[in-house]
Amino acid sequence: MTHESPNLKTVTAALLVIGEEILSGRTKDANTAYIAAYLTHVGIGLREVRVVADVEDEIVAAVNALRGRYTYVFITGGIGPTHDDVTTDAIAKAFGVGVDVRDDAVEAMRLQYVEEDLTPARLRMARIPDGAALIHNAVSRAPGYMLENVVVMAGVPRIMQVMMDEVMPRLAKGRPMQARTVRIDAAEGDVAPPLAALQAAHPDVQIGSYPFFEHRAFGTYVVLRGTDDARLDSALADLWEVIAKEGFSSSAGDGS
């Protein structure tokens, strides 16, 4: 199952968060920030995030829209034991495959549950779409799974996190995106013209600018992103030159 990518091609991903509780504002989604940072670190470029409700047809539509567009689709939430956990049925429907309680998933759950606790409700968590490979869950044992390029994980953050670690060796990775950040103590509007010129001169480096307002100070974080160290450093050197020429006050740093 392990894919090597010797030429370190671009590997992309979408994240699909299943969660009425996030759409209603009850719960702040912490998984997106974690997964975004994780994927960036390992060399998988997160290109899109969607949050949809626990509604089967919505999930089916989103999975089918995303799985053809990106190398991987990561999904969190909706694989628990209750009636509102509809993700697994949606995945089976999206792929047009069957779904049933599977022995290997039940075996995994026996590490956590005594026989009388393996109720029909809990065995819903052992329902796995046909053809999927399990993702083990050392926290609470009910597994996630991977079907083709779709990775399905729990929504509870600490369970999602062990599942990410567990599935990661099976996935292709590209060259990790690197970032260089410079804080400039000048308004974004004043930084804009030289930054546009810098971007034009370095098309292989992605240049982002983020205004900040901290206490009584304001300014702009400039972030250079790219997969090639030499090109990044070249753009960074030119940025420092621009800063000197414009007379901006500035400092290197990751910023907020």
Place this chain on the structure above:
Amino acid sequence: MTHESPNLKTVTAALLVIGEEILSGRTKDANTAYIAAYLTHVGIGLREVRVVADVEDEIVAAVNALRGRYTYVFITGGIGPTHDDVTTDAIAKAFGVGVDVRDDAVEAMRLQYVEEDLTPARLRMARIPDGAALIHNAVSRAPGYMLENVVVMAGVPRIMQVMMDEVMPRLAKGRPMQARTVRIDAAEGDVAPPLAALQAAHPDVQIGSYPFFEHRAFGTYVVLRGTDDARLDSALADLWEVIAKEGFSSSAGDGS
């Protein structure tokens, strides 16, 4: 521009967050949680969130996918002065309308900027798609705008927040979704069967269950959601009955 909805029909929304910095994990998106809670409170049902990069074609595709499906589409980010601010061009392209610096937007910016600071870069923030109505911004004056059912706001949280307040009176609202939360000190797997029965008996109430792990305790928050107080209270009464019958330990409360 104010729409009254005398029969309080369902009013829905999608949120489109423009932000490479969120996809790369550099910045945690705080706007989604704020907007989700705000919309729920005023009676607009947030049904979907998408995060895409600052890439014109991606934004055009997302806007056109969402604006026909929901009453409103809220957009945050990408309307600043720099080269990576491409939201306004994307909106104009999505609607097939022109876009230019507009006098009313420049007038608004004169409240913040002296004439020599109204540089070409800053005047990018006065570019407004044809036919859009401005959304004033008391914080930094560069306006947002609303074009048909699409509301475009800044990504900086405190600016987005004043724009939400500013645009809200123009929007239709439905009956606000109410919630009742009960904390049950029992595993989600044990709560699942009676909860499924409760859901079947109360199809007009949305019943969600959220497992929690706090310190050494674990359990399940059950959230009943609906727009009709009487139906919610009826479902809640039945939930308390179920809890008593099953012998669960529990308490009312909003939970985590």
